[in-house]
Amino acid sequence: MFQFLYSVLHFFDPILVPLCFIVAWGMTIAAILGIFSAIRDAIARSRQMHAIPCTNCRFFTNNHRLKCTIQPFTANTEEAIQCRDFQEKNNNAYSSIIDS
Numbered sequence: 001m002f003q004f005l006y007s008v009l010h011f012f013d014p015i016l017v018p019l020c021f022i023v024a025w026g027m028t029i030a031a032i033l034g035i036f037s038a039i040r041d042a043i044a045r046s047r048q049m050h051a052i053p054c055t056n057c058r059f060f061t062n063n064h065r066l067k068c069t070i071q072p073f074t075a076n077t078e079e080a081i082q083c084r085d086f087q088e089k090n091n092n093a094y095s096s097i098i099d100s
Contacts, residue, residue, distance in 0.1 A: 048078065049078075051081050052076060052078070053083065054067065054068065054075050057083070057085075057086050057089065058087040058088065058089050059071075059085065059087070060075065068080075070085040071085060
């Protein structure tokens with residue numbers, strides 16, 4: 001049994017060596033491209049999450065129970081990027097109305 005397998009391997013030896021070489025390098029390149037793709041996706045997701053303006057909003061409470069007094073269900077989510085009620089913390093135009 002092993003003699004037969006040995007003779008078959010020696011028969012395909014000129015083909016197996018280059019084939020294994022190509023497969024090994026192909027898997028290495030695929031792994032490297034996968035890592036770069038994951039890094040690119042992580043950077044894109046990070047940029048998207050940093051576009052959420054909630055922490056700079058006047059109505060953001062920084063409390064885990066009620067993060068936003070106006071839009072509590074969309075606070076710190078991607079939906080909050082285009083929030084209609086966003087007001088910067090240092091905006092003094094409405095400070096007398098809101099604070100009273």
